[in-house]
Amino acid sequence: MKIDINEIFSSHTGVLDFDVTSDGIREITETGMIPDYVRIPDDGIRVTGQFRSAGEFIYLSASVTVRYKTDCDRCLREIDGETSFDLRRSVAVSGGAGRGQTVPDDGVDEEDVIAATDGVVDLDPVLAEEIALMLPTHFLCSEDCPGLCPVCGRLRGDPECKCAEKKEIDPRLAILKKLLDNSEEV
Ligand SMILES: [Zn+2]
Ligand SMILES: [Zn+2]
Numbered sequence: 001m002k003i004d005i006n007e008i009f010s011s012h013t014g015v016l017d018f019d020v021t022s023d024g025i026r027e028i029t030e031t032g033m034i035p036d037y038v039r040i041p042d043d044g045i046r047v048t049g050q051f052r053s054a055g056e057f058i059y060l061s062a063s064v065t066v067r068y069k070t071d072c073d074r075c076l077r078e079i080d081g082e083t084s085f086d087l088r089r090s091v092a093v094s095g096g097a098g099r100g101q102t103v104p105d106d107g108v109d110e111e112d113v114i115a116a117t118d119g120v121v122d123l124d125p126v127l128a129e130e131i132a133l134m135l136p137t138h139f140l141c142s143e144d145c146p147g148l149c150p151v152c153g154r155l156r157g158d159p160e161c162k163c164a165e166k167k168e169i170d171p172r173l174a175i176l177k178k179l180l181d182n183s184e185e186v
Contacts, residue, residue, distance in 0.1 A: 001020055001022050001047065001123045001124055002120050002121065002123070003018055003020060003121045003123065005051050005058070005116055006120075008051055008053050009053070009119070011053075014052060014053035014054065015050055015052050015053070017049075017050045018047070018049065018050065018051070018062075019046070019047075019048040020046070020047050021043050021046045022042060022044060022045040023043060024042050025040050025041075025044065027124040027128075028040070028045070028124050028127055028128045029128075031124075031125065031128040031129075033128045034128065034132055034135075037070050037071060038135060039068055039069045039070065040066060040068045041067065041068075044068055045064065045065070045066050045131075046064070046065045047062050047063070047087070047123060047127070048062060048063055049063060049087070050062070051091065051121075057090060058091040058116070059088070059089070059091065060087065060088065060090075060091055060114065060121070061086070061087070061088050062086070062087045062088075063084060063086050064086075064127065064131075065082065065083070065084045066082065066083045066135075067080070068081050068083075069081070070139045071139065072140055072141040073138055073139055074140060074141075074145045074147035074148070075141060075145050075146070075147055075155055077141050079139060079140075079141045083136070085130060085134045087127075087130060088112070089112055089114045089126065090113045090114075091114055091115070091121060092113050092116065093115075093116045093119070149161045149163050151163035
């Protein structure tokens with residue numbers, strides 16, 4: 001995802017608003033930072049925000065929304081996920097218009113700086129990094145997902161699964177159950 005910020009150098013407001021949706025995420029998945037059980041569609045990443053030129057510095061502030069599909073940790077059903085987070089960076093400009101604009105000397109970590117080459121900012125590396133950090137580590141289709149029966153592989157509680165019934169009754173108790181069943185019938 002590349003954004004051309006050249007117009008900010010001629011703009012009198014010094015602000016460039018943008019709203020970009022990905023049209024491919026190969027460059028993000030190729031970093032190897034996104035776990036492969038998280039499947040992001042080509043248009044799954046949306047970044048909205050602005051670049052702001054303040055004195056000799058340029059700042060990016062944006063919000064990122066990522067839609068993806070993954071599998072429930074317990075029942076393995078496919079589920080839809082969405083993660084949102086804010087992204088703030090300083091921009092170091094090299095080449096083209098605005099060359100020589102630098103980032104503040106102090107108060108900014110080098111990790112918080114992204115590069116604009118010939119006035120174009122490539123957000124993919126920083127997006128890959130942030131998405132990897134912000135993704136949940138556990139995925140459930142619902143908080144009370146019962147998971148799968150280890151014997152037949154059906155969802156626990158599925159009427160078709162009779163495994164629990166069969167397994168839970170100790171043969172020594174079966175005789176007692178029979179007695180109880182009989183007494184209920186009386
Ligand atoms: Zn589940
Ligand atoms: Zn079962």
